[in-house]
Amino acid sequence: MDIAKEAKVSTATVSRVLNNLDYPVTEALRKRVIEVSERLDYHPNIFSQMLKGGTSNEIGIIVPSISNPFYAQLVADTERICLKNSYIPIICSSYNSPQLENNHLEMLTNKQVAGIILSTINLEGIISRLSSFLSPCVLFDQPSEGYHGDSITFDFYKSGYMATSYLIENGHRRIAFVSPPIDRTSRRYIYKGYREALRDHGIRLSSKWVFVAANGQHQEMETQDYQNGRLLAGTLLNAPYLPDAVLAINDIIAIGIMSTLTERNVQIPNDLSLIGFDDIAFSSMVTPALTTVRQSTTQTAGTACKLLFDRIQNPQKEAVHVKIEPEIIVRSTVRKIHPKVKKQTDKP
Amino acid sequence: MDIAKEAKVSTATVSRVLNNLDYPVTEALRKRVIEVSERLDYHPNIFSQMLKGGTSNEIGIIVPSISNPFYAQLVADTERICLKNSYIPIICSSYNSPQLENNHLEMLTNKQVAGIILSTINLEGIISRLSSFLSPCVLFDQPSEGYHGDSITFDFYKSGYMATSYLIENGHRRIAFVSPPIDRTSRRYIYKGYREALRDHGIRLSSKWVFVAANGQHQEMETQDYQNGRLLAGTLLNAPYLPDAVLAINDIIAIGIMSTLTERNVQIPNDLSLIGFDDIAFSSMVTPALTTVRQSTTQTAGTACKLLFDRIQNPQKEAVHVKIEPEIIVRSTVRKIHPKVKKQTDKP
DNA sequence: GTGAAAGCGCTAACAC
DNA sequence: GTGTTAGCGCTTTCAC
Numbered sequence: 001m002d003i004a005k006e007a008k009v010s011t012a013t014v015s016r017v018l019n020n021l022d023y024p025v026t027e028a029l030r031k032r033v034i035e036v037s038e039r040l041d042y043h044p045n046i047f048s049q050m051l052k053g054g055t056s057n058e059i060g061i062i063v064p065s066i067s068n069p070f071y072a073q074l075v076a077d078t079e080r081i082c083l084k085n086s087y088i089p090i091i092c093s094s095y096n097s098p099q100l101e102n103n104h105l106e107m108l109t110n111k112q113v114a115g116i117i118l119s120t121i122n123l124e125g126i127i128s129r130l131s132s133f134l135s136p137c138v139l140f141d142q143p144s145e146g147y148h149g150d151s152i153t154f155d156f157y158k159s160g161y162m163a164t165s166y167l168i169e170n171g172h173r174r175i176a177f178v179s180p181p182i183d184r185t186s187r188r189y190i191y192k193g194y195r196e197a198l199r200d201h202g203i204r205l206s207s208k209w210v211f212v213a214a215n216g217q218h219q220e221m222e223t224q225d226y227q228n229g230r231l232l233a234g235t236l237l238n239a240p241y242l243p244d245a246v247l248a249i250n251d252i253i254a255i256g257i258m259s260t261l262t263e264r265n266v267q268i269p270n271d272l273s274l275i276g277f278d279d280i281a282f283s284s285m286v287t288p289a290l291t292t293v294r295q296s297t298t299q300t301a302g303t304a305c306k307l308l309f310d311r312i313q314n315p316q317k318e319a320v321h322v323k324i325e326p327e328i329i330v331r332s333t334v335r336k337i338h339p340k341v342k343k344q345t346d347k348p
Numbered sequence: 349m350d351i352a353k354e355a356k357v358s359t360a361t362v363s364r365v366l367n368n369l370d371y372p373v374t375e376a377l378r379k380r381v382i383e384v385s386e387r388l389d390y391h392p393n394i395f396s397q398m399l400k401g402g403t404s405n406e407i408g409i410i411v412p413s414i415s416n417p418f419y420a421q422l423v424a425d426t427e428r429i430c431l432k433n434s435y436i437p438i439i440c441s442s443y444n445s446p447q448l449e450n451n452h453l454e455m456l457t458n459k460q461v462a463g464i465i466l467s468t469i470n471l472e473g474i475i476s477r478l479s480s481f482l483s484p485c486v487l488f489d490q491p492s493e494g495y496h497g498d499s500i501t502f503d504f505y506k507s508g509y510m511a512t513s514y515l516i517e518n519g520h521r522r523i524a525f526v527s528p529p530i531d532r533t534s535r536r537y538i539y540k541g542y543r544e545a546l547r548d549h550g551i552r553l554s555s556k557w558v559f560v561a562a563n564g565q566h567q568e569m570e571t572q573d574y575q576n577g578r579l580l581a582g583t584l585l586n587a588p589y590l591p592d593a594v595l596a597i598n599d600i601i602a603i604g605i606m607s608t609l610t611e612r613n614v615q616i617p618n619d620l621s622l623i624g625f626d627d628i629a630f631s632s633m634v635t636p637a638l639t640t641v642r643q644s645t646t647q648t649a650g651t652a653c654k655l656l657f658d659r660i661q662n663p664q665k666e667a668v669h670v671k672i673e674p675e676i677i678v679r680s681t682v683r684k685i686h687p688k689v690k691k692q693t694d695k696p
Numbered sequence: 697g698t699g700a701a702a703g704c705g706c707t708a709a710c711a712c
Numbered sequence: 713g714t715g716t717t718a719g720c721g722c723t724t725t726c727a728c
Contacts, residue, residue: 001721001722009698009699010698010699010700011699011700011721011722011723012698012699012700012701012723012724012725013697013698013699014722015722015723015724016698016723019723021723023697024697024698025697025698026697026698029697029698043454043457043458044458044721044722045399045458045720045721045722046395046458046459047395047396047398047399047720047721047722048395048399048704048720048721048722048723049721049722049723050395050704050722051393051395051396051399051703051704051705051706051720051721051722052703052704052721052722052723052724053704053723054722054723065424066414066420066423066424066427066439067420067421067423067424067629069417069420072414072415072417072420073415075414075415076413076414076415076441079414079441080443083448088455090438090439091414091438091439093424093427095428100431106391107436109391110391110392110394111394222629223629226629226633255633256633258635259633259635262635263635281415281570281571281574282630282633285574285603285604285607285630285634286633286634286635287606287607287610287611287634287635349705349706357714357715358714358715358716359705359706359707359715359716360707360708360714360715360716360717361713361714361715362706363706363707363708364707364714367707371713372713372714373713373714374713374714377713377714392705392706393704393705393706395704395705395706396704396705396706396707396720397705397706397707398706398720399704399705399706399719399720399721399722400705400706400707400708400719400720401707401720402706402707
C-alpha cells in the first residue's frame with residue numbers, strides 16, 4: 001500500500017481509517033492518512049477486497065431484450081430502485097438465447113454479485129442450477145413454476161381472461177386472437193385465458209379467428225412483432241368478414257395491426273375494436289390511443305427488488321411468490337356495440 | 349485450491365491444465381485434473397485472477413437513459429457487437445445526472461474494465477479525468493470537443509442544416525423549430541444548423557417560429573418529450589396562422605406534435621409538414637410514417653466498438669475522431685408545396 | 697493506539 | 713514434467 005509508506009504508518013492503520021472502522025486511531029494519524037489518500041487519488045482495489053471475502057454490491061438483471069420497449073421500461077425501473085438502494089445494477093440481455101442467458105448467469109455468479117433478478121427464457125433449463133447459486137436469485141416477469149425461490153410474475157392467464165371478457169362485455173362476439181409464435185409460457189397463458197373466457201361466455205372458439213405468426217424470433221423482437229402485426233392484419237382482412245374485435249398479445253403487434261388497418265381504411269374502433277397487452281409508453285402515443293392490459297413494470301420492478309433486498313438481508317427467510325394483477329387501461333380502441341346488431345362489412 | 353488436493357497434484361499443475369497453457373503435462377494428470385474440476389463444478393475466482401494482474405473482458409457502456417428508445421437501440425447495437433467479440437458489456441444509465449455518471453465511471457475504472465464507451469452528459473466536468481483513466485474510453489453519440497481520445501459523434505449541425513434545407517427545397521418557408529430545453533451541445537448544433545440553413549436560403553429567422561420547452565428533465569425523458577411535443581403543438585396552433593412545416597428536434601417530440609395535430613384536425617402533411625430526428629423504430633410505425641433524419645445507431649455502435657477494440661489492441665495508436673453523416677429518411681410527413689402559393693389557414 | 701503478519705485464490709518464476 | 717513458493721492488495725487477528 002503506497003499510502004502506508006507515504007504516511008509512514010502501517011497498512012492496518014490505513015485500512016482502519018479509510019474504512020471508518022470504529023477503532024481507536026489518533027486524530028493526527030487519521031488526518032495524515034486521509035490527506036495522503038486524497039493526494040494520491042487513492043482507490044481501493046476491489047479485487048483484493050473481494051478476495052478477502054468482501055461482499056459485492058452489484059445486482060445482475062437479465063431480460064430477453066433491452067431494445068424491446070417493455071423490457072427497457074422494466075429494466076429502467078429496476079435499475080433506478082437498485083441505484084436508490086446503493087446497489088449497482090448489471091444489465092444483461094439474453095436475446096432469446098438460452099446459451100447467452102447461461103453465460104450471463106455464470107458471469108454474474110462468478111462475480112459473486114449480491115443478487116440476480118431474472119426474466120428467464122429457459123426456465124426448465126436452469127431451474128435446477130438456480131438453487132445452487134451462491135447469489136440469491138429472484139425470477140420476475142415470466143412464469144416460474146417449479147422454482148422454489150422468490151418469484152414474481154404477472155397473472156397472464158387472468159390478463160387474457162380479463163381482456164377477452166372486457167371485449168365480450170362490450171358486446172363483441174367474434175374476437176380474433178393475434179400473436180407471434182406461442183412459444184413462451186406467458187403467451188400460452190394469455191391464450192388459455194382467451195379461450196376460457198370465450199367458453200365461459202358461451203362463445204365457441206373458432207380457429208379461423210386465431211392468427212399466430214409462424215416465424216421464429218431471432219431478429220429484433222420489436223420490429224418483428226410490428227411486422228407480424230401488419231402481416232396478420234392483412235390476412236385477417238382477407239377473410240369474408242371482419243371480426244368484431246382483435247385481441248393482440250402485445251402492444252407492438254397491436255400497433256402493427258393498427259397500421260395495416262388504417263392503411264386499408266378500416267376505422268378503429270368503429271369498424272373493429274382492438275386491445276393489446278403490456279401498456280408500453282407508446283400505446284398512449286399512437287392515434288387512437290390503444291386500450292390495453294397493463295403489466296405494471298413499476299410494480300414488478302418494485303416487488304422484485306424488495307424480495308431480493310429482503311433475501312439478501314435474511315437468506316433464510318421463506319420464499320415468496322407474488323402475482324401482479326392485470327389492469328385494463330381504457331383508452332380509445334374499444335367501442336361498445338350492441339350484440340344484437342350484427343355488423344357486416346361490405347366484403348362478399 | 350480444492351482441486352489440487354483432490355487430484356493430488358500441485359496448484360501449479362491445476363492452473364496449467366485449466367488454463368490450457370502449452371506446458372508439458374502428462375495426459376494422465378491432465379485428465380485427472382479435468383475430471384476433478386468437473387466433478388467439483390469448479391469456477392475460477394476471478395478476483396484473485398484480477399488481483400494477480402489479469403485483464404478484464406468487460407466493457408462499460410454509459411448512456412443517459414436506457415428507457416429512451418433511441419438509447420435503447422444504441423445500447424442494444426453496442427451490446428451485440430461486444431458480445432460477438434467476447435466482451436461482456438456493462439450497461440449504465442446516467443439519467444442526466446453528472447453525479448451518477450461519475451459514480452459509474454468510477455465503478456468501471458475500479459473494476460479495471462477493458463474499456464468504456466460513453467455518451468457523456470457532462471463533457472466539461474469529466475474531460476480532464478478521462479485521460480488519467482486506466483481503461484481506454486471512447487466517447488460516442490454526444491459531441492466531444494476538446495477530448496483527445498477516440499470519439500465518434502453525429503454531425504448534428506449538418507443534421508439540422510440538412511433537415512431545414514430539405515424542407516426549404518420542398519417549398520416550405522415558414523419553418524417552426526420545436527425542442528425541449530436546448531441544454532445539450534447536440535441540440536445547440538441542430539438549432540444552429542436550422543438557423544444557418546434559413547439564413548443561407550435568404551429566410552429571416554423569426555423567433556415566433558421557435559418553440560422551446562421551459563421545463564427541466566429529471567423525469568422520464570421519453571414521456572416528457574412527448575408531452576412537450578403535445579404542449580408546444582398546442583401553442584403553435586394558437587398562432588394566427590400555421591407555419592408551413594415543423595422541425596422537431598427528436599422523433600418523440602415529433603410524435604407528440606402529431607398527436608395534438610391529429611386531435612385538432614390538422615392534417616399531416618397536407619396542412620403542415622413535419623420532420624424529426626433520430627429515426628427510432630417507432631417513427632416508421634406511426635401513421636403517417638414520420639420523415640426524419642437518421643442518426644444511425646448501428647453505424648455509431650459499430651464504429652465505437654471498432655475504435656475501442658483497436659485501442660485495446662494498441663494503446664499507443666493515434667486517436668481517431670469520426671463523424672457520422674446524417675441521412676434523411678423520406679417517409680410521409682413532408683409534402684412538396686409550391687412556394688408561390690401562400691397557404692392561409694382559416695384562422696383570423 | 698499501532699504494527700506485524702497471515703491468508704484470501706491464483707499465476708508465474710524458479711527449483712528439482 | 714511437476715512441485716514449491718512468492719506475491720498481487722487488502723482485512724483482520726494478535727502481539728506489543
